[in-house]
Amino acid sequence: MSRKTITIKDVARFAGVSTATVSRALSRPSSVTPATRKSVLEAAQSTGYQMNQAARNLRKQQSGAIVVFVPDLSNPFFSHILSGIEAAAARNDKSVFLVNTYSPQNDNADALARYLSSSWADGVIILDGSLPKDLLQNRYVPGVSPPVVFGCEWSPPDKFPSVRTDNRRGAKLAIDHLIGLGHKNIGHVTGPLWNVLSTERLAGANAALAAHAAGLPAWQCEGDFSMASGTQAATQYLTLDTRPTAVFCASDTMAIGFMSELIKNGVSVPDDVSVVGFDDIDIAERFIPALTTIHQHREHLGESAVNLLMNAINGNAADDANAPLVLPVELIIRDSTKAIS
Amino acid sequence: MSRKTITIKDVARFAGVSTATVSRALSRPSSVTPATRKSVLEAAQSTGYQMNQAARNLRKQQSGAIVVFVPDLSNPFFSHILSGIEAAAARNDKSVFLVNTYSPQNDNADALARYLSSSWADGVIILDGSLPKDLLQNRYVPGVSPPVVFGCEWSPPDKFPSVRTDNRRGAKLAIDHLIGLGHKNIGHVTGPLWNVLSTERLAGANAALAAHAAGLPAWQCEGDFSMASGTQAATQYLTLDTRPTAVFCASDTMAIGFMSELIKNGVSVPDDVSVVGFDDIDIAERFIPALTTIHQHREHLGESAVNLLMNAINGNAADDANAPLVLPVELIIRDSTKAIS
DNA sequence: CTGAAAGCGCTTACAG
DNA sequence: CTGAAAGCGCTTACAG
Numbered sequence: 001m002s003r004k005t006i007t008i009k010d011v012a013r014f015a016g017v018s019t020a021t022v023s024r025a026l027s028r029p030s031s032v033t034p035a036t037r038k039s040v041l042e043a044a045q046s047t048g049y050q051m052n053q054a055a056r057n058l059r060k061q062q063s064g065a066i067v068v069f070v071p072d073l074s075n076p077f078f079s080h081i082l083s084g085i086e087a088a089a090a091r092n093d094k095s096v097f098l099v100n101t102y103s104p105q106n107d108n109a110d111a112l113a114r115y116l117s118s119s120w121a122d123g124v125i126i127l128d129g130s131l132p133k134d135l136l137q138n139r140y141v142p143g144v145s146p147p148v149v150f151g152c153e154w155s156p157p158d159k160f161p162s163v164r165t166d167n168r169r170g171a172k173l174a175i176d177h178l179i180g181l182g183h184k185n186i187g188h189v190t191g192p193l194w195n196v197l198s199t200e201r202l203a204g205a206n207a208a209l210a211a212h213a214a215g216l217p218a219w220q221c222e223g224d225f226s227m228a229s230g231t232q233a234a235t236q237y238l239t240l241d242t243r244p245t246a247v248f249c250a251s252d253t254m255a256i257g258f259m260s261e262l263i264k265n266g267v268s269v270p271d272d273v274s275v276v277g278f279d280d281i282d283i284a285e286r287f288i289p290a291l292t293t294i295h296q297h298r299e300h301l302g303e304s305a306v307n308l309l310m311n312a313i314n315g316n317a318a319d320d321a322n323a324p325l326v327l328p329v330e331l332i333i334r335d336s337t338k339a340i341s
Numbered sequence: 342m343s344r345k346t347i348t349i350k351d352v353a354r355f356a357g358v359s360t361a362t363v364s365r366a367l368s369r370p371s372s373v374t375p376a377t378r379k380s381v382l383e384a385a386q387s388t389g390y391q392m393n394q395a396a397r398n399l400r401k402q403q404s405g406a407i408v409v410f411v412p413d414l415s416n417p418f419f420s421h422i423l424s425g426i427e428a429a430a431a432r433n434d435k436s437v438f439l440v441n442t443y444s445p446q447n448d449n450a451d452a453l454a455r456y457l458s459s460s461w462a463d464g465v466i467i468l469d470g471s472l473p474k475d476l477l478q479n480r481y482v483p484g485v486s487p488p489v490v491f492g493c494e495w496s497p498p499d500k501f502p503s504v505r506t507d508n509r510r511g512a513k514l515a516i517d518h519l520i521g522l523g524h525k526n527i528g529h530v531t532g533p534l535w536n537v538l539s540t541e542r543l544a545g546a547n548a549a550l551a552a553h554a555a556g557l558p559a560w561q562c563e564g565d566f567s568m569a570s571g572t573q574a575a576t577q578y579l580t581l582d583t584r585p586t587a588v589f590c591a592s593d594t595m596a597i598g599f600m601s602e603l604i605k606n607g608v609s610v611p612d613d614v615s616v617v618g619f620d621d622i623d624i625a626e627r628f629i630p631a632l633t634t635i636h637q638h639r640e641h642l643g644e645s646a647v648n649l650l651m652n653a654i655n656g657n658a659a660d661d662a663n664a665p666l667v668l669p670v671e672l673i674i675r676d677s678t679k680a681i682s
Numbered sequence: 683c684t685g686a687a688a689g690c691g692c693t694t695a696c697a698g
Numbered sequence: 699c700t701g702a703a704a705g706c707g708c709t710t711a712c713a714g
Binding site for chain 2: 683684685686687689690691692
Binding site for chain 2: 708
């Protein structure tokens with residue numbers, strides 16, 4: 001149906017040079033004389049030439065792209081990380097493609113394995129620590145599969161380079177803040193317990209509580225980082241005989257679901273209960289009450305992931321390349337927490 | 342640095358057949374005898390063979406992928422559309438790659454043009470109606486560039502197939518609801534006026550107001566769909582001498598920023614002012630007060646986009662393929678609107 | 683059903 | 699600085 005596709009050959013004929021020269025003029029302009037460069041560029045222009053990536057990729061044995069596995073695009077937590085990734089990728093002259101691993105279509109190793117191929121990606125960044133084990137254990141063949149780097153989450157510990165936030169310290173900051181406010185009965189809504197983030201934050205929280213010999217054991221409830229699970233936690237909280245006066249939620253999204261349901265049921269935040277989240281997503285400062293939370297440096301997380309990946313791609317990774325890079329966190333105090341009265 | 346890459350040739354040698362047979366056994370199993378199929382599969386297994394996509398793409402002149410241009414991944418509005426796209430793409434055996442057009446790295450035609458190549462994508466879905474004009478006008482060459490379909494937004498009208506929500510009707514439903522509640526002084530926070538969504542919704546709102554000969558002209562304020570612009574609108578609203586008793590915001594995100602700032606300043610929603618949003622994002626029902634809004638069928642939007650695209654790819658598009666497909670909307674009444682007292 | 687061979691569109695030593 | 703030629707790893711008519 002369409003006119004014949006224009007190749008480097010057509011450009012060469014038009015410009016009266018060889019295909020080799022066209023290739024050079026286009027990809028390494030300095031390697032040809034200004035005159036030939038000019039005529040090639042003009043020829044490319046007037047023939048409407050567009051490079052065929054597949055051919056180049058095949059020949060160069062690389063794709064010029066990095067793919068990112070994202071667990072849940074609906075979670076606003078990821079968007080800033082992606083900005084960081086894109087900025088850094090652009091600096092390294094790589095395209096970035098996102099793959100939604102949370103999608104039911106991508107729920108198995110087979111579906112994802114196709115993306116984990118050097119013909120698609122020069123490297124892959126995985127933001128999802130809960131990929132099917134099979135994928136990285138059996139499908140991934142070192143040396144032929146593209147380099148992998150984990151961001152935020154991580155899964156086979158220390159098998160790949162990774163950047164992450166200091167989750168334990170974040171949890172500690174949250175609990176310390178609550179204790180400093182005089183709270184003695186502190187609850188914790190965790191993420192899914194098979195997730196590293198959840199267990200790290202739980203460990204951090206428990207350690208902080210233990211350190212103060214606060215009034216433990218407190219109420220604990222397992223969520224899944226979703227808003228819905230936050231509201232379920234609230235439902236359970238409401239049935240408690242003695243309700244904690246403060247609750248640390250392992251994600252902002254859950255904290256919002258939690259507060260929302262509480263307020264709906266006449267429980268005031270922070271008058272009746274203080275709430276702390278984790279992540280500092282955009283809505284956190286806009287929810288009423290504005291959410292006290294743990295801020296993660298998300299752009300930086302994304303950039304670091306790309307840097308680690310580029311090192312792996314270029315083969316100049318440090319000896320301890322697999323030692324996790326841990327980024328600092330900050331407590332952001334807003335209106336959802338208050339000293340006990 | 343790594344062991345030699347394993348090709349179809351190695352598999353062929355291992356299985357004692359030709360490369361042609363390996364190729365057939367792998368991609369069209371029914372075209373070889375069960376015996377050869379078995380031995381080829383085993384050979385592939387034990388050699389650890391992995392197909393080289395670039396080579397296949399080059400040979401087949403297609404990529405097996407569709408790429409999606411997303412304007413702003415941080416806007417939760419898009420996640421459900423993407424689910425719909427991914428589900429439909431999987432049914433059509435296509436991979437999907439996302440490209441963030443909002444990223445500063447992708448702000449120009451050059452950066453995006455590289456993705457708009459048949460070597461990357463068999464087709465592209467554009468969810469961003471505000472792409473640089475140059476891209477689709479000059480860089481896009483019909484017949485050689487991959488088919489394009491617009492979802493949600495659209496830009497050169499009727500030049501490409503598109504699916505969209507009935508924006509005008511959505512706005513009308515919002516206004517009619519407010520009028521039905523007795524409001525006579527109704528304000529409108531629009532999206533950016535260079536955006537089709539904004540102008541459509543504005544037109545729908547104005548038409549509905551005019552039809553009722555309600556107390557026009559009402560206050561109008563231009564935002565950019567972001568939460569921050571919603572709070573700015575609120576700041577402006579607060580300075581008004583006679584404040585509208587109801588405000589229709591062209592997106593939920595703006596509505597939330599708007600309400601948040603109002604409440605912070607002691608203005609009650611819905612007691613002092615009713616607010617209606619547009620989109621029905623996840624947080625809408627959880628914000629306090631829960632937001633009355635216009636629901637869009639986002640999964641369906643995504644699926645329809647893929648269907649249109651597949652028609653274009655397979656060359657069986659209808660004659661009126663470029664006539665926009667318009668999806669219905671629904672008014673969801675929650676707690677942010679109330680009859681005037 | 684299977685094999686030999688051509689070719690997809692590039693890039694890059696190798697000569698000159 | 700430029701050209702002729704090989705080759706990246708597949709798939710697919712064309713014979714048999």
